[in-house]
Amino acid sequence: LVLHYQPQFGAEKRLQGFEALLRWNHPSLGMVSPAKFIPLAEESGLIVPIGEWALREACRQMAQWGRDSGLRMAVNVSAIQFKREDWVPTVEQALAESGLAPRCLELEITESLLLQSATATMANLFKLREMGVDITIDDFGTGYSSLSYLHKLPVTTLKVDQSFVREIGAAGDEAPIVRAIVALAHALGLHVVAEGVETEIQRDVLLGLGCESLQGFLLARPMPADRAAELVLSAKGPRSG
Numbered sequence: 511l512v513l514h515y516q517p518q519f520g521a522e523k524r525l526q527g528f529e530a531l532l533r534w535n536h537p538s539l540g541m542v543s544p545a546k547f548i549p550l551a552e553e554s555g556l557i558v559p560i561g562e563w564a565l566r567e568a569c570r571q572m573a574q575w576g577r578d579s580g581l582r583m584a585v586n587v588s589a590i591q592f593k594r595e596d597w598v599p600t601v602e603q604a605l606a607e608s609g610l611a612p613r614c615l616e617l618e619i620t621e622s623l624l625l626q627s628a629t630a631t632m633a634n635l636f637k638l639r640e641m642g643v644d645i646t647i648d649d650f651g652t653g654y655s656s657l658s659y660l661h662k663l664p665v666t667t668l669k670v671d672q673s674f675v676r677e678i679g680a681a682g683d684e685a686p687i688v689r690a691i692v693a694l695a696h697a698l699g700l701h702v703v704a705e706g707v708e709t710e711i712q713r714d715v716l717l718g719l720g721c722e723s724l725q726g727f728l729l730a731r732p733m734p735a736d737r738a739a740e741l742v743l744s745a746k747g748p749r750s751g
Contacts, residue, residue: 514732518725525745527582530568569608584616612642639664668695672706679711
């Protein structure tokens with residue numbers, strides 16, 4: 511298993527951070543998408559050790575690139591992981607071992623997880639936010655959501671699903687759903703990330719709507735750690751003096 515990193519950019523293609531994406535480097539199949547093996551890992555329970563490794567590795571890598579760089583690392587968390595009572599200590603240990611500041615870590619969880627009122631899940635959310643870790647709702651708007659939880663729970667970011675981003679520019683459609691999501695997020699004081707940005711029209715519309723962060727093939731594809739490190743260095747610019 512290896513991690514690849516997809517950059518996230520703001521206006522004027524300013525690097526803001528990365529999303530850590532799991533890949534299986536199979537000896538004969540090559541790089542296998544997580545869509546093919548994560549469901550099996552969840553069914554078998556292997557998602558717990560795999561997820562813990564991914565979290566530790568992502569934190570270690572971001573700390574290596576620069577604890578004070580101001581960049582963020584987003585890590586996807588499965589519902590199975592998040593519901594565990596030892597999840598918060600696991601995050602604390604990953605941060606402590608790497609030396610990464612909690613403010614540099616984002617945990618991406620699904621909308622369906624937030625709609626489950628399990629006591630452990632809610633407690634974990636508040637504990638993580640008290641630590642300073644950001645919480646992102648991934649693929650927002652794709653499920654049957656109850657908007658009431660958005661102002662009750664310590665969520666910091668909404669991530670617009672790529673299925674909505676694709677609508678932008680299609681037959682002159684400027685994606686009213688995306689416009690509504692961005693407006694809702696800003697009304698609640700939340701940050702907005704759009705994924706799957708593949709055209710200049712999509713980029714321009716999203717920035718025009720006030721979307722703070724973008725990721726997608728137009729801007730950069732997921733890349734191995736060494737190439738991501740080069741991007742971090744170039745974003746820092748030449749040293750003065």
